[in-house]
Amino acid sequence: MRCQFYLKNYETVNVRHRHIIVGIDPGTTVGVAIMDLNGRLLDVFSAKNCSFSDIINRIISYGKPVIVATDVSPTPSAVRKMGSIFASVVNELKASMTVEYKEKLTAKYGYRCKNTHERDALAACIDAFNRYKKKFAQVGKKTPPEIEEDVKAMVIRGISIQKAINMLLNNSEKADSHDKQRAESADKSVNGKDYIERLRAEIRQKDEEIERLKEFQERLKCELDCKKREIAELHEKLRSRIFEMRREVMRERIVKELRAEISRLKSQLKSVREENARLKDFIKELKGEMVHEGFMRVKVLRNFSRKGIEEVERKFGLERGDVLFIEDGSGAGPKTAEMLAEKGVSAIIYGRELSPIAYEKLAERGIFTFHESEIPVKHRRGSDFAAVDEKALRCRMEEELRRRTKKHVLFSI
Numbered sequence: 001m002r003c004q005f006y007l008k009n010y011e012t013v014n015v016r017h018r019h020i021i022v023g024i025d026p027g028t029t030v031g032v033a034i035m036d037l038n039g040r041l042l043d044v045f046s047a048k049n050c051s052f053s054d055i056i057n058r059i060i061s062y063g064k065p066v067i068v069a070t071d072v073s074p075t076p077s078a079v080r081k082m083g084s085i086f087a088s089v090v091n092e093l094k095a096s097m098t099v100e101y102k103e104k105l106t107a108k109y110g111y112r113c114k115n116t117h118e119r120d121a122l123a124a125c126i127d128a129f130n131r132y133k134k135k136f137a138q139v140g141k142k143t144p145p146e147i148e149e150d151v152k153a154m155v156i157r158g159i160s161i162q163k164a165i166n167m168l169l170n171n172s173e174k175a176d177s178h179d180k181q182r183a184e185s186a187d188k189s190v191n192g193k194d195y196i197e198r199l200r201a202e203i204r205q206k207d208e209e210i211e212r213l214k215e216f217q218e219r220l221k222c223e224l225d226c227k228k229r230e231i232a233e234l235h236e237k238l239r240s241r242i243f244e245m246r247r248e249v250m251r252e253r254i255v256k257e258l259r260a261e262i263s264r265l266k267s268q269l270k271s272v273r274e275e276n277a278r279l280k281d282f283i284k285e286l287k288g289e290m291v292h293e294g295f296m297r298v299k300v301l302r303n304f305s306r307k308g309i310e311e312v313e314r315k316f317g318l319e320r321g322d323v324l325f326i327e328d329g330s331g332a333g334p335k336t337a338e339m340l341a342e343k344g345v346s347a348i349i350y351g352r353e354l355s356p357i358a359y360e361k362l363a364e365r366g367i368f369t370f371h372e373s374e375i376p377v378k379h380r381r382g383s384d385f386a387a388v389d390e391k392a393l394r395c396r397m398e399e400e401l402r403r404r405t406k407k408h409v410l411f412s413i
Contacts, residue, residue, distance in 0.1 A: 348368070
């Protein structure tokens with residue numbers, strides 16, 4: 001992917017021997033700021049998804065970095081790598097710069113950054129320059145202009161100003177002497193052979209430079225291969241992690257569904273057990289196991305209504321001579337009483353009050369009616385059967401029969 005840089009070069013200069021300071025904000029979008037050792041800003045740019053080699057080529061087009069700086073602490077590995085490639089000094093910070101400090105630095109410099117990546121890179125560059133600003137001023141006072149920049153570069157690497165000056169002047173004198181000798185020799189023997197030798201020397205020099213560049217290229221390729229392998233390993237780990245997370249989510253979903261099913265089955269089991277207990281009691285009642293000696297089992301009519309009569313008849317049947325226990329007879333009318341009388345019921349025992357209309361209709365049809373206070377009744381609410389004291393019931397029926405007979409005789413007289 002080609003990088004799109006957001007800023008053109010500030011100026012076109014001869015950068016063959018220039019020393020520069022580079023500020024870097026690494027990341028997906030890289031910010032870079034470049035200035036010379038006099039504090040002049042040469043370039044500020046940012047690039048997204050740009051290769052390492054493209055960034056390096058852009059930097060070396062301005063000169064050789066002697067300081068590589070960043071705005072955070074600890075120094076990122078990408079910045080350290082850049083420093084090692086150029087054999088530059090890395091400007092180590094004790095603590096990361098605050099946003100306020102970076103805004104203050106860049107605002108004083110007067111350059112308006114397009115984004116925070118450019119701002120952070122420029123702030124790192126300015127901070128690194130300020131660190132050596134006093135030293136650079138001393139170098140300017142003590143050093144001839146032609147070697148000032150080289151002396152600054154040597155001072156950055158820890159060499160004293162005077163020693164740097166002496167080293168450069170000695171080298172310069174030797175170089176001048178060598179050039180003078182070469183010139184004299186050239187004047188004495190200017191011929192085709194010397195010219196060819198000079199060309200060969202230049203070719204050898206170019207070949208050596210090409211070899212160095214090839215080595216640098218190979219090193220970058222190796223680093224690129226390592227990064228590709230690292231990215232592939234990270235992708236594999238990511239895929240594995242996603243698979244594990246999906247499996248965990250699926251397992252939790254299944255567990256949740258199973259727990260809901262268990263809860264539903266427990267509730268269902270509870271209902272079945274309750275129904276089972278009710279049916280067991282019902283069977284016992286049908287078998288007469290709950291009726292004690294001296295008591296007779298009678299069917300229960302929960303409410304004196306057509307629907308209640310039909311339900312008892314459907315479940316147990318109503319036969320002539322049956323005795324019924326009515327839990328609540330207050331709502332019965334003449335038609336309901338007539339319907340029950342037609343079934344041939346012989347006696348009715350009621351719990352709550354019996355409506356006067358129903359009472360008269362039943363009496364007309366010769367059906368005995370008694371309140372439960374007159375005859376001992378054992379009844380569990382909700383049960384389909386009740387137990388009635390048989391002896392007490394027969395005695396009351398005989399008494400009622402005698403009373404009705406006596407009344408009938410009196411009316412006949």
